[in-house]
Amino acid sequence: MSGAPGEVLAIVLLGATLVVAVVRPWGLPEAVVSVPAAALVLALAILPLHVAAEEARSLGPTLGFLAAVLVLAGMAERDGLFAAAGTWMAAASRGRPVALLAVVFLVGSAVTAVLSLDATVVLLTPMVFVTATQLRLRARPHVYACTHLANSASLLLPVSNLTNLLAYRASGLSFARFGAIMALPWLAAIAVEWLVLRRFFASDLVGRGVSDRGRRAVLPTYPVVVIGLTLLGFFVTSIVHISPVFAATAGAVALVLPAVGSRKASLKDVAVMVDVPFLAFVLALGLIVAAVSYRGLGSAVEQLVPHGSSLWSLLALAALAAVLANAINNLPAVLLLLPAVAAGGAGPVLAVLIGVNTGPNLTYVGSLATLLWRRTLRRHQAEPPTSEFLRLGALTVPPVLLASTVALWLSLRVVG
Template sequence: MLVLGCAVVRPWGWPEVVVAAPAAVLVVLTGAVSGEDALGEVRRLAPVIGFLAAILVLAQLCDDEGLFRACGAWLARATRGRPKRLLGGVFVTAALVTAVLSLDATIVLLTPVVFATATRVGVRSKPHVYACTHLSNSASLLLPVSNLTNLLAFAASGLGFTRFAALMALPWLVAIAVEYVVFRRFFANDLGGTGEERAPEPREVPVFALVTVAGTLVGFVVAAAVGLDPAWAALGGALVLGARALARRRTRVTGIVRAAALPFLAFVLALGIVVRAVVDNGLGGALGHVVPSGAGFPTLLAIAGVAAVLANVINNLPAVLVLLPLVTGPGPVLAVLLGVNLGPNLTYAGSLATLLWRRVVRAHDHEVNLGEFTRLGLLTVPAGLVLAVVALWGSLQVIGG
């Protein structure tokens, strides 16, 4: 909890790894986890870390190419100053960006664009900015590459890339639909009236970036089909855009390294070791009595509920690391994923993405009301979680695990 608390608060602006790395060393030195088990955890997380680094670089290079600014221009043209249209456009854009480029791209790169677009067309930004944080979690269900938690679940599920996506497609759509219906009602006052139909600044469509992203998506499928880790496809996309950016002097090698967020990657590794120690020293046994076995609908719903609660207590990344060793089979593993991806919309501490979003919002001189955030979460999370589990159970019956 100390490691997670420091990650949330970041005292004196320290990176998360400043506390997590010594904590990982301490649990090894004290024997809470053996050196062999710690190395095993590092080996298990290494492919996930490699993918995360590549996708973060790819997202930043897409931003450098103007992809997100082009999205903002499209939103401004399509909405014509109408808040409800803008909300729909943000939902579509954020869902696709989250699914393809991961939730970090939605938080760090798309949220500022949504702020700017709402200001430009003269509408209240709150519902649209809230949509970014909710969809960064709930819209990350679709692909193994959409979220760090997905990568961990994908490795534990035994599923192929396309089967994973097929099983999660209906829950993904259901979760987004629940969010949209609730948002329309919850922010009805903010979505009333119209803004200004200003002519948006013309933006050249970044064709090369779009083609590279599409090629990377195809690479994910091909890599899974031949037994390669999806990190190789992400690395390929990052190398293509990186080479182009360096040749055109749009970035430097130091900029690419900075985009990989190496301190955060080290934090994830250290957190994995600390969580392993906690699981081995009591938490795993305690949860083993709570997490049911089986793959029927009531079991899947119970697993998803436990995962959602745990995500809000200890954050979704530690939660998925704790729960995955306790479940077996594609259905239960994907139920864990529903809980740890949808549950964090209930509290600030549910996911690191939400905490990062709060910093982005504050950087734009906006404050988030805790009561409002929680009320919105209470309306979206329980309904979305139950209906998404229903959709998952139905997909398992039709497609099979």
């Protein structure tokens, strides 16, 4: 199927894939619709096989990275890394709310950069909630700092966010160079978040909590060393021109083997962490978006997006990406935008990344569409985000976008 019908069908399939991925009717894995949809795209030749094969080949390392990082974070939690982080944050804050916010920023930024935003959202945020509550401090500023940093502090490394892995693939940068260019935008985003949150939650950062918990943080040595070496491996492999996926895989294996050997974890646990259905979903989503782009939307997007690496076009790209991420969620947004800007080099690719990563803070956990779908299509028991949270997003996202993009522009001039 070619031409307009093919394009329309590809867009319909993309829409269906996204809706199912977000709503997950009857708890079905997102792959249930996305994989057949991708198969249909191939069977009807909406996407030619050779283009599909090329897309799948280039997505391979990205999926390997994703799997390895999911395992690293999952195993680190099993080994007590996040519990230790909670104890350490409690001790380091000594019951002072602003000090706790500072250590939450420190730990949240580090965990997000190294173990990805997933680890911050899923593993660190509940720990921060419990830590603040047990210190008898108000949890609100600290929890919201975590959910914000999961997005804003995910700019640093290719492994920090799935969108980064996709941008890393498109940018043609080495791992080390990616990190070197994004260091300044990352710091700028964190600094703006700190300034805004510190003021915004001033009325909750009062008084003094319980400080004498009498518990000392015992950092689990082995996982910390393995994660540190893995991080080092990312840079070393990229300097000697080996794919850093090998470093990620080696790190994951180094954490899994002793755990499985001593029966602390079963292979089934590891399989759950690897999350094959999700990897299949990402691959299928990549193919469907490739079909949508191939059948004409790609060139349309290409005409719409600003080109060049001037400060203004970088700012426009970041803003556009942020809007798109809020409308259709950041994963499809980055898949749609990257092919259109990749020819422009690292600058535009990374500007898109700043938009899709920091933009979702505007509407709570991902996208406005996410919430609307959730509320209309499923009787959701959860509370909608408060106006307070939306105000916080409106106050942080524009300055973060601005500061990070200007920092990126500077960084590109310095690091190149």
